[in-house]
Amino acid sequence: MTRRSLLLALLQKRPRILLRTGWQTRNIGDVCFTPAMLSAVQRYIPEADVTCWVKNANEDVRRMIRRDFPNFREVSGEIGDAPVKQAFEEMDLFLYNSGMVINYGFVYQQATSWDAVIGSLLPLYRAKELGKPYGIYAQTFDAFAEPSPMVVRRVLSEASFVYTRDTISLDVLRGTGVKPPAMDFAPDIALQYRQRDDARAKAYLQSAGLEPGKFLISIGHYAVLTRPSVKDRGPEHCARMRAVIERWVRETGLPVLLAPEDDREMALNKEALLDPLPAAVKAKVKLRETFWLPDEALSVALASRTMFNMEPHLNLMALANGLPCLHCYDYAFGKKAQMFADFGMGKWAFDLNKASAAEMGDALLAVHQDYAGAQRYREQGMKQVEAKTAAAFAVMRKALGLTAARG
Numbered sequence: 230m231t232r233r234s235l236l237l238a239l240l241q242k243r244p245r246i247l248l249r250t251g252w253q254t255r256n257i258g259d260v261c262f263t264p265a266m267l268s269a270v271q272r273y274i275p276e277a278d279v280t281c282w283v284k285n286a287n288e289d290v291r292r293m294i295r296r297d298f299p300n301f302r303e304v305s306g307e308i309g310d311a312p313v314k315q316a317f318e319e320m321d322l323f324l325y326n327s328g329m330v331i332n333y334g335f336v337y338q339q340a341t342s343w344d345a346v347i348g349s350l351l352p353l354y355r356a357k358e359l360g361k362p363y364g365i366y367a368q369t370f371d372a373f374a375e376p377s378p379m380v381v382r383r384v385l386s387e388a389s390f391v392y393t394r395d396t397i398s399l400d401v402l403r404g405t406g407v408k409p410p411a412m413d414f415a416p417d418i419a420l421q422y423r424q425r426d427d428a429r430a431k432a433y434l435q436s437a438g439l440e441p442g443k444f445l446i447s448i449g450h451y452a453v454l455t456r457p458s459v460k461d462r463g464p465e466h467c468a469r470m471r472a473v474i475e476r477w478v479r480e481t482g483l484p485v486l487l488a489p490e491d492d493r494e495m496a497l498n499k500e501a502l503l504d505p506l507p508a509a510v511k512a513k514v515k516l517r518e519t520f521w522l523p524d525e526a527l528s529v530a531l532a533s534r535t536m537f538n539m540e541p542h543l544n545l546m547a548l549a550n551g552l553p554c555l556h557c558y559d560y561a562f563g564k565k566a567q568m569f570a571d572f573g574m575g576k577w578a579f580d581l582n583k584a585s586a587a588e589m590g591d592a593l594l595a596v597h598q599d600y601a602g603a604q605r606y607r608e609q610g611m612k613q614v615e616a617k618t619a620a621a622f623a624v625m626r627k628a629l630g631l632t633a634a635r636g
Contacts, residue, residue: 245277251283253284255493256490263294264422266324266326278302286305296424317361323361326367328369329369332373333377334377365385373405382406385409391407393414396567397567415618416571434529439515445485454467462582470502471506477537488517490542530543551604558578573613579592
């Protein structure tokens with residue numbers, strides 16, 4: 230190869246992002262993160278290629294991703310394995326996808342291990358060793374107990390950017406002394422998810438006897454009765470959710486679909502939400518008894534009238550794709566619930582420790598009764614999401630040495 234051809238090849242080389250992603254397959258929120266980030270990169274950094282360093286995946290997930298991203302590149306293994314080492318050598322930017330990866334102490338008031346926090350930091354140190362930029366996109370940071378601040382402070386401060394998916398996490402980082410060149414709130418990447426499976430959704434709705442636009446979706450949270458930090462309050466949380474479901478059925482006459490976001494929630498939905506309902510209400514409530522991928526889940530969600538969920542991620546996917554919907558939460562489920570207020574949709578997010586069933590039921594029925602007004606409110610929130618997302622990806626472009634995107 231001549232010097233001129235080598236220079237041309239270097240000039241034409243597409244920048245490559247190594248994306249750490251795919252946290253687990255039992256939760257459609259975690260599953261959607263990978264294709265959502267691929268969609269966002271395609272939109273905001275079309276010049277870049279992405280190699281996905283996947284922690285957990287299965288063939289169903291891979292097929293779903295490849296359907297819309299046929300050039301999906303995947304590497305798996307530990308940081309010292311040859312394929313991963315090669316991916317680090319070839320990358321131009323290391324990127325952590327949305328999730329909750331770097332924490333130490335009491336996460337959800339459950340102890341995390343020192344090995345886990347060190348393991349989560351090793352990719353950042355590897356990028357640093359190679360002299361390559363690294364960054365974090367829309368993560369939650371719950372806690373940095375001693376002695377972790379002395380380990381995380383410098384490596385996070387030397388990142389090109391650190392974006393959190395809630396403003397509570399910003400306070401955690403600031404309290405730890407983390408000061409990278411760019412640090413701000415950026416909406417969870419689930420808001421960039423666009424994959425659908427309308428055919429599978431249509432078949433499911435027909436089998437369940439549900440008409441498009443004429444049912445409510447509700448999702449419990451798998452941790453509500455088992456996680457030490459919330460289980461004492463869990464029965465009351467479920468009782469409030471049942472009260473809202475019962476009111477929906479009695480006042481609208483429309484059915485309810487109890488659906489899962491996590492594969493542990495089919496059993497939770499049956500035991501804590503369906504079984505205790507009065508017989509007349511129970512007759513109008515359907516239980517989804519099999520797990521699904523996020524593309525089918527989103528298509529079913531978009532066929533509903535609205536949703537009222539303890540879990541957040543199907544709400545995020547649906548909001549971004551046109552559906553007004555409500556979220557109820559306990560911060561013991563995760564600090565990410567704060568993000569709804571952070572992008573201007575706090576009136577549709579309810580702390581189960583404070584909000585009454587009547588208050589939540591009023592808000593749900595208001596969406597049903599004034600759908601045009603609900604859509605205007607949703608659109609306002611999504612404008613904030615898009616502005617914050619675009620700003621974060623502009624910083625990502627800069628880290629890759631790219632000029633600002635046109636338009």
